[in-house]
Amino acid sequence: MRTTMRTKGRSVLIAGLLAGLAGQFGIQTAKAQQATDPATKAESSDPAAATPASTPVASPTPDAPADPQTPATPAAPPATPPPVDLDTPFAYADFTWMLSNPRNHDEVLDGKYFSGEFRVDTNFMYDYNHPIDHTLDETTEGERTGEFVIQALGVGGDFHAGNMQGRILTQFGAVATAVPRNDASYSLGQWQLNDAYRYLTEMWGGYHINYKHGLNIQVGDFLSYIGLFSYYSFDNWTYQPSYVSSNTPWFFTGMRVQFFPTNKLKFEPWYINGWQTYAKYNGRLALGGQILWRPTGNWDFVWNTYTLGRDVLYNPYRSRYHADWSQEYKFFEHPASFITRAAMTATEDFGCETGGGVVCTHGGVNGRPPAQNFTGIMAYQRLWFGEKFAFSYGGGVVSNPGRYLALLPPINGATATSGTPYFTENPGDKFRGYDFQLSFDYMPSQWVTWKVEFTQRGAQQPLFVGPGGVTPPGGNNGSPQYYACNDGTSAGTATLSPGLCGNDGGVWQPNLVKQERRWIFSLMVKL
Amino acid sequence: MQTILKSPIFPLSVMLLMAAAPVWKSKQMEQWSEDDAKLILTNSPWVKKVTPALLPRLNEDQRRQGGQMGGGDGIGMEAFTPATLTGVGASSTAGKRRPTRVATLEIRWESARAVRAAEVKAHEEDPPALADGSYVVAIYDVPGIDVNQTALPFQLKKDAFLKVEGKKDRRASRVDLLPQDGGLATVVFMFPRSEEFTTQDKRITFIAQLGRLSVAQYFYTEEMTIQGKLEL
Numbered sequence: 027m028r029t030t031m032r033t034k035g036r037s038v039l040i041a042g043l044l045a046g047l048a049g050q051f052g053i054q055t056a057k058a059q060q061a062t063d064p065a066t067k068a069e070s071s072d073p074a075a076a077t078p079a080s081t082p083v084a085s086p087t088p089d090a091p092a093d094p095q096t097p098a099t100p101a102a103p104p105a106t107p108p109p110v111d112l113d114t115p116f117a118y119a120d121f122t123w124m125l126s127n128p129r130n131h132d133e134v135l136d137g138k139y140f141s142g143e144f145r146v147d148t149n150f151m152y153d154y155n156h157p158i159d160h161t162l163d164e165t166t167e168g169e170r171t172g173e174f175v176i177q178a179l180g181v182g183g184d185f186h187a188g189n190m191q192g193r194i195l196t197q198f199g200a201v202a203t204a205v206p207r208n209d210a211s212y213s214l215g216q217w218q219l220n221d222a223y224r225y226l227t228e229m230w231g232g233y234h235i236n237y238k239h240g241l242n243i244q245v246g247d248f249l250s251y252i253g254l255f256s257y258y259s260f261d262n263w264t265y266q267p268s269y270v271s272s273n274t275p276w277f278f279t280g281m282r283v284q285f286f287p288t289n290k291l292k293f294e295p296w297y298i299n300g301w302q303t304y305a306k307y308n309g310r311l312a313l314g315g316q317i318l319w320r321p322t323g324n325w326d327f328v329w330n331t332y333t334l335g336r337d338v339l340y341n342p343y344r345s346r347y348h349a350d351w352s353q354e355y356k357f358f359e360h361p362a363s364f365i366t367r368a369a370m371t372a373t374e375d376f377g378c379e380t381g382g383g384v385v386c387t388h389g390g391v392n393g394r395p396p397a398q399n400f401t402g403i404m405a406y407q408r409l410w411f412g413e414k415f416a417f418s419y420g421g422g423v424v425s426n427p428g429r430y431l432a433l434l435p436p437i438n439g440a441t442a443t444s445g446t447p448y449f450t451e452n453p454g455d456k457f458r459g460y461d462f463q464l465s466f467d468y469m470p471s472q473w474v475t476w477k478v479e480f481t482q483r484g485a486q487q488p489l490f491v492g493p494g495g496v497t498p499p500g501g502n503n504g505s506p507q508y509y510a511c512n513d514g515t516s517a518g519t520a521t522l523s524p525g526l527c528g529n530d531g532g533v534w535q536p537n538l539v540k541q542e543r544r545w546i547f548s549l550m551v552k553l
Numbered sequence: 554m555q556t557i558l559k560s561p562i563f564p565l566s567v568m569l570l571m572a573a574a575p576v577w578k579s580k581q582m583e584q585w586s587e588d589d590a591k592l593i594l595t596n597s598p599w600v601k602k603v604t605p606a607l608l609p610r611l612n613e614d615q616r617r618q619g620g621q622m623g624g625g626d627g628i629g630m631e632a633f634t635p636a637t638l639t640g641v642g643a644s645s646t647a648g649k650r651r652p653t654r655v656a657t658l659e660i661r662w663e664s665a666r667a668v669r670a671a672e673v674k675a676h677e678e679d680p681p682a683l684a685d686g687s688y689v690v691a692i693y694d695v696p697g698i699d700v701n702q703t704a705l706p707f708q709l710k711k712d713a714f715l716k717v718e719g720k721k722d723r724r725a726s727r728v729d730l731l732p733q734d735g736g737l738a739t740v741v742f743m744f745p746r747s748e749e750f751t752t753q754d755k756r757i758t759f760i761a762q763l764g765r766l767s768v769a770q771y772f773y774t775e776e777m778t779i780q781g782k783l784e785l
Contacts, residue, residue, distance in 0.1 A: 111697070112708055112764040115619035119762075120608045122615070131609040136627030141613045184613060186622035193617070240620040261614075284620045289708070292620070318618075322712075323762075414640060470640025551638075 115239050115286040119323025123356050125263045125371050125406060126256040130472040134553045139187050143195060144553040145180035147259050152545040157537070159495030163435040164483070165272050166208070167265060168546065169200040177201060177259070177548075180227065189234045191242065197227035205276060208433055210339045210442035211303035219304040223247065227257060227277065239286035248282065250275040250302070251316065252330045254352040254373045254404075260552040263371075264463040266481040266544075268404035268422030270375045273431040274350065275302035275332075280311070292318040301337040301346055308342040310334060326354040332377070338430070339443065344382030346430075348400065350375045367410035373422075375402045379430055384453045389427070396454040398428030406463075414469050421462030429457045435489065437496040437536045440506035447509050447520040448536050449489070459485040473553055479546040486540070494537025510534040577779055582670045590674030598776035599662040599784070605766040607655045656696060660759065660770050663741065664689035665777065665784045681731060687743040688715065688723075688750075688785055690759050692768060698738040700730040712762035713742045717754045725761075750774060752783050 111117045122129040135142030151162065153171035160170045169175060182195035197205070202224050212219040223229075230246025253271030255262050266272070280298030287293070295315040299306045312335030319327045330350040338344045351374045358368035378386035378399035389397025404422025411417070426432055429451040440446035461483035468476040483490065500514030509517035512531030519526065527533045576589040577597065585593070594600055616622055636642040661668055664683055672680045681691050698705070706728035713725035729741040742761060750757060757772045777784055 112702075112705060114611070114616070114621060116615065117611055117619060118608075118712075118764055121618075122609070122612070127618075128612060128614050130612050132628045132632070133613050133624060134627055134630060134632065136613065136624050138623070138625050141623050141627070143613065184617060184622045191622050193622075234620065234622075242620045286620055289619075468640070471637040471644070474638050 112289055113239060115289045115292060116320055118289055119320070121320065121323065121326065123367060123369050123410075124326055124354050125369075125408070126251065126254055126261050128256075128258075128261045128552055129469070130552065132472065134473070135183065140183055140185055142183040142553075143180065144551070145178065145195075145258055145260060146551045147177040147179070147199070147548065148175065148550070149177050149265070149546055149548040150174050151547070153491075154543040155490065155492050155539060157491040157493060157495045159491075159497040161436065161491050161496055162544075163491050163496065164433050164485075164489055164542075165266060166201065166204050166276065166433070167259060167267060167272065168544075169204045171544065175200055178227075180258070182228070189236075190231070191234055191244065192231040193228050193246075193248075194226065195228040196225055198225060201227075206304070207436070207441040209303050211300055211305040211307045211337075213339060213443040214305065214307060223304050237285075239289050240284070241286070242284040243281070244284070245281045247277055247279045247304075250278050250330075251328070252332065252348070252350045253375070254328070254350075254354075254371060258552070259548065260475060260550040263406055263408045263416075263418035264420065264465040264481075265477055265479045265546045265548055266461070266463050266483075268373075268402075268420070268461050268463075269424035269459055270350075270373050270402035270404045270422050273402075273424070273426070273433060274348070274375065277302055278314075279304055290320050292316070294318070298335075300335045301332060301348075303337065307339055308336040310336050310342075312337075312346075324356040324359075326352075328352040338379075338382065341382040344379050344384060346377065346379050347386075348375065348377030364411065365409050366412055368408070370405065370407040371420075372405045373403065375400060377431075379428065384428060389454075396428065398430055398453055400424070400426045400431050402426075416467040416469065418465040418467070419463065421460065423460045424458065426457040427455070428453050429455045432457045432489070435491070435496055435536070435538065438498050438506040438510050439502035439504070444506040445520075446506055447522070449538070456487060457485065457489070458487075459483060459489070473551060475548075475550045477546065477548040477550065479548070480544070481546060482541070482543045484541045488538035488540055490539050490542035492537035492539035496536040496538070498534050577667055582667070582779070585670065585674050587674055587676070590671035593667060593671040594661070594675055594677075597667070598773060599665045599668045601660045601770050601772070602657050603660055603768055603770050604657050605655055605763070605768045608765040608767065655766070656694060658695060658766075658768060659693040660768070661691050661693065662688075662772060662777070662785060663691045667779060667784050679731075681729065681739060681741040684727060684743050686746045687726065688746055689741060689743050690715075691739055691741045692761060692763070693737075693739050694733065695738045695740050695763055695766075696736070697764070698730060698740065700732045700738050702730075706730060709740060709742075709761070709763065713744075714758075714760045715744050716758040716760060717750065718756070720748075720754070750783065750785055752778065 121127055133141060149168060151168055151171040157171060160172050162168050162171050176199040178201045179198040180195045185192040206220045206224045209220065228248055230244050230248050232242050232244030235241040249257050253274035255267040255271035257276045259265050278296060278298040280296060282294055282296045285293045298312050298314060300312050312332060314332040317329040332346065332348040335346045336342055336344060337346050352371060354369065354371045356367065356369040360366060380386045383395050384398035385394050386399055387397050388394060402422060402424035404420065406418060406420030408416055408418040432451060434440055434442055434446060434451065435449050437446045437448045461481065463479055463481045465477060465479040498510040498514050499512060503510055503514055503516045505516035508520050509522060509526060511517055511527035512534045515530050517527050517533065576585065576592060580589065616624060634642065634644055636644045663681055664687065681689065683689050709728045710725045715723040723744050725742045726745050727743040731739040731741065733739055740763065752774045754774050757774065759770045759772060761768045774783055
């Protein structure tokens with residue numbers, strides 16, 4: 027073994043001893059180290075501050091961590107030097123700036139075998155439409171307006187023992203009804219998986235293999251990350267995601283393999299039941315996957331793909347394909363300036379269905395059936411003012427002929443299984459929309475976010491809940507698949523004909539409008 | 554003028570000035586003593602001490618994104634105070650984690666003749682090998698590196714740069730890993746000399762990412778001269 031004898035070894039020892047003494051007197055270690063070498067103090071901090079944003083240089087250890095956002099308070103004797111971790115995937119940089127990543131650095135409940143997690147997401151929404159039934163639709167990130175809502179409450183965490191891995195997280199709150207109702211797959215057959223699974227958002231187990239930078243095999247129900255945004259609002263820049271995220275899957279049920287050939291790259295194939303489904307709609311499972319590449323601490327690229335799933339209830343011949351690409355870029359980082367950090371994202375989605383009465387493109391041409399596809403983009407930018415304040419803005423547009431990814435309005439309690447005659451999702455039905463958000467965050471600590479957000483959404487077709495609401499007189503009548511009458515009873519048919527409900531006051535109509543503007547006030551906690 | 558020159562103050566002033574001038578300015582390389590050499594290897598324009606920036610800890614979500622789980626270092630509920638929720642008032646120090654110390658690292662512009670000569674004079678064994686046509690910058694005392702990892706130099710190479718304002722960044726072309734005593738390592742970065750730096754470049758920034766350690770250091774070309782010649 028080669029040995030290098032050098033004087034600087036002594037200087038490190040001296041620095042370490044002085045740092046240790048400084049630690050005993052409660053002085054920050056890094057500061058003490060710098061004091062041993064005045065040149066270091068002047069030279070080392072300067073370049074880091076001046077380093078262009080494209081260079082993956084972390085901020086120096088803070089001198090005065092009075093800010094509760096800062097992760098650690100040096101107050102104890104020094105520990106051993108940290109290893110240079112180039113093995114753990116994505117550990118070579120700090121990615122907490124990203125949309126869809128939580129920003130905390132300290133874990134509260136983290137033990138040898140279990141890393142606990144607790145999330146609360148509450149909101150109060152002021153809707154300029156003032157719907158009489160307080161109902162919000164076409165989103166899973168808010169269900170009611172004009173009242174306080176416990177949107178989601180998650181309790182759980184990660185189990186890890188040796189190479190075994192497992193994760194569970196509950197989803198109590200409004201999401202427990204708002205998300206499962208968009209999945210009709212459980213309706214084929216018995217055992218009501220929507221009831222069985224509705225209070226759990228993640229539940230999977232797996233095994234980690236030490237091959238290259240890691241190889242995991244996991245089975246269960248896991249988050250999808252199609253559409254960039256995290257399922258958990260705390261992790262996101264805005265509360266209301268654009269359609270590209272809100273209308274694409276939050277979770278998958280099945281099996282995935284995560285392979286990390288380097289510490290900057292992941293390949294993750296999926297073999298799953300379907301498109302955000304608990305069960306399998308028809309006779310075939312779906313294939314998909316993710317490629318995640320983070321070449322530097324400032325860039326993130328995600329490519330998600332979904333193929334071959336047959337995700338229409340009782341239509342075994344219609345296949346779904348989808349591609350979802352996202353890019354995130356942190357283009358500014360300067361702790362000393364008024365704007366301390368700036369980053370942006372862009373997401374592009376393309377998908378279609380084919381077979382079973384529809385085609386991907388060129389629908390209606392030369393006798394072809396209607397085209398059924400999805401095209402959407404969204405882009406966001408976020409500015410940080412220190413670590414406690416941030417402002418985010420952005421939005422997107424979508425076109426989805428056939429409406430197969432539109433979230434069915436809950437008219438008369440409608441779900442994906444029941445459907446509703448008031449807003450059909452048939453081949454040829456049009457859906458185009460836009461949205462934008464302006465969002466301000468106050469983050470008093472790394473675990474808490476207070477958010478105020480304005481969001482506006484519009485569609486070419488009446489889609490959003492208007493002042494009259496979407497609830498029949500007297501409440502839901504239990505037959506959302508049929509028209510309702512003005513006395514609240516069911517018309518017993520999904521076919522509109524003259525004289526329908528003639529003895530019941532005529533046919534009731536939900537109040538759907540083309541535009542929605544909302545203020546969202548939210549308190550989110552993530553431990 | 555002659556009066557001044559004849560005055561005993563003049564030679565004394567010259568001597569004082571010479572004494573104040575750094576050894577690499579006041580002496581020829583051949584005249585350097587071992588102490589001179591050690592001084593150059595401790596504090597000179599070619600040798601810098603730097604406390605690297607340590608990236609913040611990975612949270613559990615980040616670990617899970619990387620296919621791994623568990624840090625085993627929860628800070629406990631004692632960390633919470635009303636300030637956690639509101640930002641008003643003092644935050645608790647109870648339950649907060651012990652700090653992780655980041656050792657001081659030394660950076661040498663290894664390919665400079667001054668450094669090579671000083672290493673010889675100081676009887677340092679096995680200085681890093683130089684590559685022809687390369688600028689060589691070495692970081693000493695790096696903890697936690699397994700020098701036997703064959704893929705590691707390729708990773709480190711991608712995240713090391715020499716930057717000069719107004720010029721394209723120069724990326725490392727090769728990285729060598731050398732073991733040191735005490736489990737530390739020397740990481741040697743080689744950059745192509747395809748275009749020579751000059752004193753017109755004023756300042757060269759060396760930037761390297763070593764896993765969770767970030768190093769950035771300025772080198773000033775005007776200071777790195779011997780007898781008016783830039784020594785890199």
